[in-house]
Amino acid sequence: MIIPPGIAALHRFGLIDGPSPLAPLRRLSETLGGTAEIWIKREDLLPLAFGGNKLRNLELLVGAALAEGADSLITSGRRWSNHCRLTAAAGARAGLAVHLVLTGPPPPAGAEGPNQILDELLGATVHVTATDDRAQRAALVEWVAADERAAGRRPFVIGVGGTGPIGAAGQVLAGLELADQLADVGIGDATVVLPSATGGTHAGLLTGLALALLPLRAVIGIAVASPAAELRSAIDATLDGLEPFVGLRVAPDAVVIDADQLGTGYGRPTAAADEAIRLLARTEGILVDPIYTAKALAGLIARVRDGRLRGPVVFWHAGGGPGLFERLPPAD
Numbered sequence: 001m002i003i004p005p006g007i008a009a010l011h012r013f014g015l016i017d018g019p020s021p022l023a024p025l026r027r028l029s030e031t032l033g034g035t036a037e038i039w040i041k042r043e044d045l046l047p048l049a050f051g052g053n054k055l056r057n058l059e060l061l062v063g064a065a066l067a068e069g070a071d072s073l074i075t076s077g078r079r080w081s082n083h084c085r086l087t088a089a090a091g092a093r094a095g096l097a098v099h100l101v102l103t104g105p106p107p108p109a110g111a112e113g114p115n116q117i118l119d120e121l122l123g124a125t126v127h128v129t130a131t132d133d134r135a136q137r138a139a140l141v142e143w144v145a146a147d148e149r150a151a152g153r154r155p156f157v158i159g160v161g162g163t164g165p166i167g168a169a170g171q172v173l174a175g176l177e178l179a180d181q182l183a184d185v186g187i188g189d190a191t192v193v194l195p196s197a198t199g200g201t202h203a204g205l206l207t208g209l210a211l212a213l214l215p216l217r218a219v220i221g222i223a224v225a226s227p228a229a230e231l232r233s234a235i236d237a238t239l240d241g242l243e244p245f246v247g248l249r250v251a252p253d254a255v256v257i258d259a260d261q262l263g264t265g266y267g268r269p270t271a272a273a274d275e276a277i278r279l280l281a282r283t284e285g286i287l288v289d290p291i292y293t294a295k296a297l298a299g300l301i302a303r304v305r306d307g308r309l310r311g312p313v314v315f316w317h318a319g320g321g322p323g324l325f326e327r328l329p330p331a332d
């Protein structure tokens with residue numbers, strides 16, 4: 001793998017021991033009729049706290065925090081945020097205090113969901129807001145940062161989802177890693193299917209795969225949090241932000257978004273995602289979560305079934321396992 005100099009120059013705090021596995025899903029492929037050769041990229045097996053894609057972003061964000069002399073991390077997200085759980089884990093590994101601002105109606109006392117329980121287990125201080133209003137969340141993050149500074153500490157604020165050019169640069173490395181693995185197994189024309197929420201993973205992977213000059217067919221982001229137009233502009237902004245680090249701007253028409261699996265919104269269960277969870281569990285013994293990865297898998301399955309997707313396909317298993325145990329709001 002040749003790392004672009006602009007990314008090699010970034011500070012990096014090691015959280016990942018080596019490549020996540022790329023493995024074939026033979027029984028799932030057969031069950032879906034054998035027209036697609038489905039592989040899985042096991043980002044869910046990355047080392048810390050039940051794994052997940054956001055450890056890629058956090059290697060560089062924690063590296064930046066340490067280089068600045070920070071002694072605490074502050075980030076925010078929904079109560080079920082995997083990024084928040086992994087920030088708590090990365091902070092523990094780096095010896096940094098972690099503050100998490102969690103949004104959404106708080107659960108009744110004693111009924112915290114699995115991610116919040118894990119956040120606290122990992123030593124993070126959790127601040128819960130009563131709403132999921134973005135402006136209120138930003139204000140509370142600023143208030144926590146001001147409080148830290150007033151106490152003589154040096155906080156480093158990480159944006160929602162760890163997105164932005166520095167975090168997404170970690171996903172560029174993931175894209176380069178996948179390109180090496182595909183070359184090793186002799187696949188040169190795969191389609192990659194991933195869950196896309198803030199779009200940082202999508203933008204980084206697209207950029208990494210473009211840098212590797214792999215003749216891919218497409219990278220399809222299954223929208224799990226916002227409608228296609230909103231997601232597209234977030235991805236475009238991150239692609240712009242990555243350009244100075246990599247010397248390459250992926251063409252806008254390479255951004256493929258499928259918003260058919262969003263259902264009634266972020267964190268709202270869908271019948272197709274429920275079916276995808278059961279199908280993968282019962283053919284391969286692998287678990288996906290209802291918020292992110294099951295919706296991406298449902299998009300993949302729909303495309304294989306109606307013939308839009310054939311040949312080699314990589315399902316990007318971005319992690320999120322604890323989400324299986326979250327008490328989610330019902331579909332509207």
Ligand SMILES: Cc1ncc(COP(=O)(O)O)c(C=O)c1O
Nearest residue numbers: 082197198199200201292318320
């Ligand atoms: C399991 C999982 N998959 C996918 C995503 C989406 O990644 P991104 O925000 O980079 O689009 C997230 C975001 O937190 C996640 O936790």
